[in-house]
Amino acid sequence: MRSTSRGPGQRAGLTRADVLTAARALLAEGGIEALSMRSLARRLGVAPNTLYSYVRSKTELLDEVLDGVLAEVRAPEADTPDPVAGISALMTSTYTVLLGHPDLVPVFLARQGARGANAVRLGEILDTLLRRAGVDESDVGQARRVLIVHAIGSAAFAAVGPDGERPLAPADVTAQFTRGLGWLLAGITAGSSPPGGAG
Missing domain, CATH: 1.10.357.10 (Tetracycline Repressor, domain 2)
Incomplete structure (x- = not known):
């Protein structure tokens, strides 16, 4: 039977694209200093640990934005x-x-x-x-x-x-x-x- 459990990010209704778009907006507004997992979580209205369903760290988040x-x-x-x-x-x-x-x-x-x-x-x-x-x-x-x-x-x-x-x-x-x-x-x-x- 397929598991129906969902991670915190999925329960919050987020997608990876949502996370990257919000990160991109924070970088545009305040540069690299403005982006942290905590500030990103506030922007998305979720708890910081929710983001780890999508990225492992701020470094990985930055690399994903740049790669896009x-x-x-x-x-x-x-x-x-x-x-x-x-x-x-x-x-x-x-x-x-x-x-x-x-x-x-x-x-x-x-x-x-x-x-x-x-x-x-x-x-x-x-x-x-x-x-x-x-x-x-x-x-x-x-x-x-x-x-x-x-x-x-x-x-x-x-x-x-x-x-x-x-x-x-x-x-x-x-x-x-x-x-x-x-x-x-x-x-x-x-x-x-x-x-x-x-x-």
Whole structure:
């Protein structure tokens, strides 16, 4: 016989989507300091222990929220004919998505990226493209981190400051991001085989 018992979250009528949406709202309102399991429970009108039916910790909650954002990133196929162009397209899409969620950029900085299923998928595609572009296996991980830092850092420069002003015009930051990405890719792939060639 199938058990009809339900966890506290189910009894409260919550879904995982409800929890993540409320967490996203708290982050938008007050940043990472505003989000705790207790504050989230207050927002949802439940006891804090109810939330553990859905997430094990604040860290996991943050990673789930960030990973939901990364679902918007448009990734090329790992076997795209020009791997360098594929890397450029992937990182440009990542940067553009981050610009669309400026309140979460500080969270990405604090977490040094994301660790959910979408983050893993995008990381695997990026690693494959780096290998195909001729990057040595021992350097792939470091190259990935450099590219991610460039995307998150550039998005942070484009964000609105605490006084409501933009220190740099978004178009200027984007132009700098694009130029910097080109420099990084030229350096990362220096000495590698031409795209589509052996190696």
